[in-house]
């Protein structure tokens with residue numbers, strides 16, 4: 001551009017043009033430069049956007065494989081059975097679950113334990129027919145789960161996932177959304193909050209159940225992660241569903257709240273199929289069955305006493321936690337004695 005400008009100046013001097021003409025030519029060169037650079041940056045933006053468009057077209061081209069079943073989910077049901085179920089996420093070669101054979105009985109409680117990435121959440125998502133097994137089948141009372149329509153299955157399930165939603169609504173709506181039929185039934189909402197223990201912190205909020213949450217609202221409050229988690233559990237307790245799933249619901253709860261939730265879980269196990277994913281083995285002692293997943297396979301299955309006796313993975317994980325608690329207790333005791 002500088003070269004062109006120098007050329008323009010030389011031509012102007014040689015042709016004895018006025019300063020005005022010279023300024024016009026130099027400005028014209030500048031404008032040309034800006035226009036060319038704009039065209040180039042627009043072309044590069046268009047190219048970048050085309051890359052995204054390709055992904056969208058690729059997504060839209062995937063044929064819809066899912067067909068909703070015709071049957072109504074049985075209420076009450078008796079058992080859910082995983083038969084030789086293996087699963088890998090589309091586009092990956094690694095099997096996240098391998099040869100899972102297990103029977104989950106109604107009105108029993110199960111704890112799903114295992115290290116991070118062992119396939120616990122994926123197991124739950126298969127159970128809820130959110131994913132289809134790559135191999136094998138899941139049966140509910142002897143009929144393939146894909147034959148039931150999803151909405152009737154979901155009507156029978158309450159679930160709290162690790163990535164639960166924090167709705168920017170007031171507290172009562174946040175809870176009521178768990179069971180739309182009772183969305184405005186404050187008595188039911190308060191009862192569920194009492195059961196989950198959320199009632200205590202709600203009572204201390206400025207407008208109790210009317211308190212608006214999240215900063216989107218003026219005069220609203222935001223909750224701690226543990227309080228949000230209690231609210232999500234309360235939402236799940238609203239619905240009198242036959243299946244209750246809690247995927248690490250107590251990760252951010254304090255020891256007392258965790259104990260209270262677990263006692264609730266214990267009480268419910270006689271009326272619902274309860275499945276709790278947990279890393280805290282203090283919670284697993286009372287459940288009917290503990291399923292230990294390791295690298296996508298069921299390594300051990302049984303009650304707490306049986307698995308401790310087997311001296312396998314569960315027993316060593318349990319011991320590891322118990323030892324650290326004992327060590328902490330011993331240190332605390334030592335501190336108290338030496339104070």
Ligand SMILES: Nc1ncnc2c1ncn2[C@@H]1O[C@H](COP(=O)(O)OP(=O)(O)OP(=O)(O)O)[C@@H](O)[C@H]1O
Pocket residue numbers: 089092096114115116117118119120121122123162
């Ligand atoms: N959407 C996905 N696409 C591809 N792979 C996935 C996806 N979700 C999970 N995985 C893989 O599947 C494996 C099991 O994941 P999953 O979430 O079931 O584990 P988890 O046992 O629930 O772990 P955590 O204790 O951390 O919650 C992991 O190795 C993960 O990388």
Ligand SMILES: [Mg+2]
Pocket residue numbers: 120121122162247
């Ligand atoms: Mg998980």
